[in-house]
Amino acid sequence: MIRAREVRVIGADGQQLGIMLVTDAQALADEKNLDLVEVAATANPPVCRIMDFHKYRYEQRKKGADSKKKVTSSSVKEVKIRSRTEAHDIKFKTEHIRKFLDKGHRVKISVFFKGREITRPELGRGMLDRVLEMIADVAQAEGEPRLEGRNLSVMLVATKPGAAQESRPPAAPVPSPPQRQEKESS
Numbered sequence: 001m002i003r004a005r006e007v008r009v010i011g012a013d014g015q016q017l018g019i020m021l022v023t024d025a026q027a028l029a030d031e032k033n034l035d036l037v038e039v040a041a042t043a044n045p046p047v048c049r050i051m052d053f054h055k056y057r058y059e060q061r062k063k064g065a066d067s068k069k070k071v072t073s074s075s076v077k078e079v080k081i082r083s084r085t086e087a088h089d090i091k092f093k094t095e096h097i098r099k100f101l102d103k104g105h106r107v108k109i110s111v112f113f114k115g116r117e118i119t120r121p122e123l124g125r126g127m128l129d130r131v132l133e134m135i136a137d138v139a140q141a142e143g144e145p146r147l148e149g150r151n152l153s154v155m156l157v158a159t160k161p162g163a164a165q166e167s168r169p170p171a172a173p174v175p176s177p178p179q180r181q182e183k184e185s186s
Contacts, residue, residue, distance in 0.1 A: 002038050007048040078108045083117050083124040094134045101139050101158040110153040124152045
């Protein structure tokens with residue numbers, strides 16, 4: 001599908017073969033069982049290369065796939081709490097935050113207010129500060145907390161990958177059940 005009458009030809013080994021008619025260049029490519037591919041159509045005369053086009057397309061697809069592998073996508077996970085959430089529930093949710101951060105996700109913590117709780121945003125701010133203090137060893141806030149409608153939210157990012165696993169306290173050993181003692185009969 002080369003429309004020009006004369007083209008500059010580059011051989012399969014990368015060597016310049018000069019300017020020639022398209023029919024001659026095509027005959028040269030056919031002689032080597034390769035394809036004549038137009039590389040630079042805007043040049044004067046257009047540049048064509050003798051190559052295996054299917055192999056070239058395969059290599060281009062491989063390069064594209066390799067570049068997609070290297071790109072990491074991080075999604076945003078949201079953890080919602082209330083301004084009056086109990087301590088045990090906060091501990092439970094901070095463990096979830098640690099897991100999300102460990103997997104490379106960004107985390108959005110939202111403190112939501114119900115009813116008249118919105119009149120006391122300092123309670124939500126205190127709750128948010130307590131959660132941020134509990135996970136300060138593995139994450140940091142990305143900006144200041146913002147009030148968005150009835151939600152006070154802040155984005156978290158991991159300070160270093162894998163930090164959530166390292167900072168966890170070791171699990172306490174599980175005690176074995178008490179052994180029954182047999183009574184000695186006299």
